[in-house]
Amino acid sequence: MTDTENGRAVGQGPDPDWEAVQAGPEFQELRRRLRVFVFPMTAFFLAWYLLYVLVADYAHDFMATPLVGNINVGIVFGLLQFVSTFVITGLYVRYAGSRLDPLADKIRGDIEGEEGK
Amino acid sequence: MSGTLHLAQGLDAINPVLNFSIFGAFVLITLVIVFRASRNTKTAADYYAAGRSFSGPQNGMAIAGDYLSAASFLGIVGAIALNGYDGFLYSIGFLVAWLVALLLVAELMRNTAKFTMGDVLAFRMRQRPIRAAAAVSTLAVSFFYLLAQMAGGGALVNLLLGIRSEVGQNVIIATVGVVMIIYVLIGGMRGTTWVQIIKAGLLIAGAAAMTVWVLALYGFDFSGVLADAVAQEGGKGEALLSPGAQYGINEVSKLNFLSLGIALVLGTAGLPHVLMRFYTVPTAKDARRSVVWAISLIGLFYLFTLVLGYGAGALVGPEEIANAPGGVNSAAPLLALALGGPVLLGFIAAVAFATILAVVAGLTITASASFAHDVYTSVIKKGQSGDDSARSEVRVARITAVVIGAAAVLGGIFAKEQNVAFLVALAFAVAASANLPTILYTLFWKRFNTQGALWSIYGGLVVTITLIVFSPAVSGSETSMIKGMDFAWFPLSNPGLVSIPLAFFLGWLGTVLSKEHNAKKQAEMEVRSLTGAGAEKAASH
Numbered sequence: 190m191t192d193t194e195n196g197r198a199v200g201q202g203p204d205p206d207w208e209a210v211q212a213g214p215e216f217q218e219l220r221r222r223l224r225v226f227v228f229p230m231t232a233f234f235l236a237w238y239l240l241y242v243l244v245a246d247y248a249h250d251f252m253a254t255p256l257v258g259n260i261n262v263g264i265v266f267g268l269l270q271f272v273s274t275f276v277i278t279g280l281y282v283r284y285a286g287s288r289l290d291p292l293a294d295k296i297r298g299d300i301e302g303e304e305g306k
Numbered sequence: 307m308s309g310t311l312h313l314a315q316g317l318d319a320i321n322p323v324l325n326f327s328i329f330g331a332f333v334l335i336t337l338v339i340v341f342r343a344s345r346n347t348k349t350a351a352d353y354y355a356a357g358r359s360f361s362g363p364q365n366g367m368a369i370a371g372d373y374l375s376a377a378s379f380l381g382i383v384g385a386i387a388l389n390g391y392d393g394f395l396y397s398i399g400f401l402v403a404w405l406v407a408l409l410l411v412a413e414l415m416r417n418t419a420k421f422t423m424g425d426v427l428a429f430r431m432r433q434r435p436i437r438a439a440a441a442v443s444t445l446a447v448s449f450f451y452l453l454a455q456m457a458g459g460g461a462l463v464n465l466l467l468g469i470r471s472e473v474g475q476n477v478i479i480a481t482v483g484v485v486m487i488i489y490v491l492i493g494g495m496r497g498t499t500w501v502q503i504i505k506a507g508l509l510i511a512g513a514a515a516m517t518v519w520v521l522a523l524y525g526f527d528f529s530g531v532l533a534d535a536v537a538q539e540g541g542k543g544e545a546l547l548s549p550g551a552q553y554g555i556n557e558v559s560k561l562n563f564l565s566l567g568i569a570l571v572l573g574t575a576g577l578p579h580v581l582m583r584f585y586t587v588p589t590a591k592d593a594r595r596s597v598v599w600a601i602s603l604i605g606l607f608y609l610f611t612l613v614l615g616y617g618a619g620a621l622v623g624p625e626e627i628a629n630a631p632g633g634v635n636s637a638a639p640l641l642a643l644a645l646g647g648p649v650l651l652g653f654i655a656a657v658a659f660a661t662i663l664a665v666v667a668g669l670t671i672t673a674s675a676s677f678a679h680d681v682y683t684s685v686i687k688k689g690q691s692g693d694d695s696a697r698s699e700v701r702v703a704r705i706t707a708v709v710i711g712a713a714a715v716l717g718g719i720f721a722k723e724q725n726v727a728f729l730v731a732l733a734f735a736v737a738a739s740a741n742l743p744t745i746l747y748t749l750f751w752k753r754f755n756t757q758g759a760l761w762s763i764y765g766g767l768v769v770t771i772t773l774i775v776f777s778p779a780v781s782g783s784e785t786s787m788i789k790g791m792d793f794a795w796f797p798l799s800n801p802g803l804v805s806i807p808l809a810f811f812l813g814w815l816g817t818v819l820s821k822e823h824n825a826k827k828q829a830e831m832e833v834r835s836l837t838g839a840g841a842e843k844a845a846s847h
Contacts, residue, residue, distance in 0.1 A: 204830075205839075207826065207829040207830035207833050207834075208825065208826060208829040210829070210833045211829040211832055211833050216833060216836070216837075219836055219837070220832070220836060223836060224750075226409075227409040227410060230405075230409060231405070231406070231409055231410060234402065234405050235571070238398075238399075238402045238567075238571055239567075239568075241398070242395070242399075242563070242564060242567040242568075243564070245391075245395055245549040245563075246549070246553065246554075246560045246563050246564055246567075247560065249548055249549055249550040249554055250548075252391075252548045252549050253544075253547065253548035257529065258527075258529030258530075258532075258533070259529040259530075259532035259533050259536065259547060260528070260529055260532070261547055261548060263391055263547065263548045263549055264391075264394075264547070267391075267394055267395075267398055268609075270398045270401070270402060271398070271401065271605055271608075271609065274401055274402055274404070274405060274601065274605060275601070275602070275605060277405055277409075278405070278408060278597075278598055278601050278602075281408060281409060282594065282598060285594065290591065293836060293837045293838060294837075296833075296836075296837045296839070297837040297838050297839040300833070300837070300839040300840070301839060301840070
């Protein structure tokens with residue numbers, strides 16, 4: 190069994206120069222790609238959720254407007270929150286798989302390869 | 307009158323022997339699995355993180371098992387049956403919250419920490435004070451949540467096993483506690499995870515079967531279910547279909563709902579037992595996959611509860627639910643009885659018990675890990691490392707688990723008749739106020755430091771608890787915990803609206819007032835959190 194309990198996976202050789210990696214262009218690009226996706230997306234879904242909560246809280250009549258049979262705006266609006274959650278999840282998985290993972294893997298490979306020497 | 311007549315039949319149909327046997331079978335099967343899993347539990351990484359050997363889908367199931375508590379099953383179905391739309395609002399907050407975990411927390415935490423939230427925070431800060439603070443807030447959240455679960459257990463025994471005597475109920479609560487301690491002691495995280503996976507499977511399958519059944523009765527016309535729920539006598543009529551029946555009474559209750567909504571969406575990603583689940587998978591990619599699975603399963607489950615809630619309103623009726631023992635919590639079991647008779651009721655009752663068991667086990671292992679890993683090893687033993695101390699840490703974690711389990715049993719017995727529903731809201735509010743700001747600042751803000759973290763954790767914790775103590779949840783109203791006294795000056799039972807922004811502010815203020823900044827460790831943490839370099843790997847047995 191491998192001993193990873195004491196975090197030795199990294200600490201075997203001299204520590205990599207983390208500040209140099211952090212300042213490097215590849216890491217800066219990875220950081221930018223992550224933030225450029227997750228920050229606006231978080232702002233969007235929080236605002237969208239807050240809008241729903243506020244409408245549910247203060248606009249009962251609007252939510253009670255019937256659409257099809259007994260299905261009203263409130264139920265559709267609520268179900269749309271489910272849909273948006275599923276869609277954002279899917280978008281993130283795609284984005285992370287194509288734009289984040291390859292770059293992260295490459296940087297990690299460089300760091301861990303360096304230590305192996 | 308016809309309602310009461312029907313109710314009497316409902317109570318007679320509860321067959322304790324049948325319910326016990328189904329639940330007993332669940333306990334027996336899971337115990338066998340836990341014993342088998344325990345053979346591989348040797349190191350701290352095994353005990354706390356199941357050797358990081360679970361796959362994404364498995365962990366996603368376990369997250370659903372950890373997250374879908376008895377409160378969210380019985381409580382939400384009942385709330386929709388009686389109050390209609392307002393019950394649905396809960397489930398949306400509980401689900402959307404997972405996006406915070408997916409986008410901001412899960413992968414970065416998995417890459418940075420070993421076992422606990424304290425690991426992440428302590429990475430670039432002064433170890434001892436920060437670990438102590440992280441442990442205090444972890445223990446507080448776990449304890450509030452645990453107490454709520456165990457107190458709910460008493461009512462469930464009454465409802466599902468037909469045990470009315472005080473002593474009988476206490477014996478059942480104690481038995482549940484003992485079984486839970488056995489899971490945690492013997493199986494560690496691996497055993498606990500399997501219990502949660504099995505429970506999630508049963509719960510979701512049971513809810514799915516009932517949902518299809520309800521819809522089939524109406525020719526798969528959801529609108530028809532709604533029409534019948536509205537038409538039921540003694541209910542809220544048309545008001546069931548739109549928000550406001552519960553929270554729309556006055557301006558304070560509306561504000562209270564807004565506050566709850568914010569705490570739900572921001573609290574989930576700060577719940578310690580949820581965070582700990584991310585350490586049981588081998589890589590950050592698996593952590594992502596597990597959140598995707600969790601979102602799918604939890605989302606699906608909450609869609610089922612929407613149908614089940616209105617279905618219970620339509621097929622059982624609000625009067626009968628409100629008058630049954632267990633009140634609002636009896637909606638799902640009574641619906642099961644109406645659909646599939648005593649056998650389905652027994653199955654749903656057993657699943658509800660399994661739910662309490664699994665959630666309590668998850669909380670206990672989290673709290674014990676936090677105490678042993680953060681307080682015992684890092685604060686008391688001052689971080690000595692080596693195999694000896696790792697072994698003694700696991701021993702301390704096991705002892706802590708027994709103590710916490712015993713406290714949960716006692717709490718469950720004493721809080722049985724109390725209205726402790728506010729404890730779940732409190733746990734979410736503390737998680738959103740004390741934990742989430744600190745985690746987000748640590749992961750994303752370069753300048754953040756020890757003083758900022760201490761201010762946001764302790765500040766968030768103290769503000770939240772103070773506001774709750776002086777809120778109508780504790781005194782001054784008919785549904786308060788302490789009746790007949792009134793020292794409430796804070797109008798909202800849910801403090802999130804005030805406590806969350808305040809905790810973010812305190813974290814910022816504490817940081818800028820301190821000069822401390824460890825650029826080297828910050829660089830290491832950021833690189834490791836984004837790339838997974840040097841992250842804890844799976845143990846290969």
